[in-house]
Amino acid sequence: MAKRSLTHRAIRPRLGNRSTNRRIALVAGILALLTAIAGTTAYLTGRTDSPPNTTAPSPSRSAASPAPPGKSSVPTPPSTHDPVIFAKAAAVALWSYDTRTTSHQAELDGLKRWMTTERKYADWDTVNAQMPEAKLWSRMRANAQHATAKVAEGHMPQAFKSAMAEDPGAITEAYVYAVTVTGKQTIAWHGGGAGAEPRSITLGVQCRPETFCTLTGIAPQVAP
Structure with missing residues (x-):
């Protein structure tokens, strides 16, 4: 089969295991409240079922354009105590980007503003x-x-809700909720683009009663 031209060939970044220990920490943080419930950790192990949130056609010229200013295109986190509302906004922030106006570092800095400041759960x-x-x-x-x-919808996975029902008081230690969000991402580039593609993600969201919600991390597998 003939290869596509480089201009139209999409390249997806490979997402390796950056830190097994940190992944385990996320599992523990989200599901510390659920340790007595058998089977609830299954959806927070392994790799994500979602496709990576970026695709990149190979550049049609050898030299990249100058780096854009340090302004971030990542929106400000919403001031909410509702984990589902926060998770839906976080998914949009993760799936949206603009390399024309935002540097790589500025994008990272923008996403860091969504994170919890509690190191135990971040x-x-x-x-x-x-x-x-x-x-x-x-x-x-x-x-x-x-x-x-x-975003199409967001919900707490059934396994999480079942565990909460069995032990309602367990959430009061970390106040970390699992929320699954589904939606679509549309990617465009100079001279082309791709149609809207489905996306899904399960997020850890911390919503303590006295503070607005923050992001703790992303589960490596989408929970139904």
């Missing part, structure tokens, strides 16, 4: 793993690649 590595590395970001910028996202 797993930045799982969020960082959703981002292309700096070299790939540069190639995406050379093609003026950008993406928008729309």
Whole structure:
């Protein structure tokens, strides 16, 4: 089969296991409340079923354009105590980007604003793993690649709700909720683009009564 031209061939970043220990920490953080419930950890082990949130056509020119200013295109986290509302907004932030106006570092800095400040529950590595590395970001910028996202729905997985029903008081230690969000991402680049593609993700969201919700991390597998 003949190869497509480089201009139209999409490249997906490979998301390796950045930190097994940090992944285990995320599992423990989200499901510390659920340890007495058999089977609830299954959906937070292994790799994500969602496709990576970026695709990058190979640049049509060898040199990338100059790095854009340090302004981040990542929106500000919503001020809410509702984990589902927060998770839906976080999914849009993760699936949307604009390499034309945002540097790789500025994008990372913008996403860090969504994270919990409680180190015991924060797993930045799982969020960082959703981002292309700096070299790939540069190639995406050379093609003026950008993406928008729309959320269809968000819900707490059934296993999480069942565990909560069996032990309602367990949540009061960490106040970390598992929330699954589904939606679509549309990617465009100079001279082309891709149609809306389905996306799904399970997030750990911390919502203590006295503070607004924050992101703890991303589960490596989508929970139904």
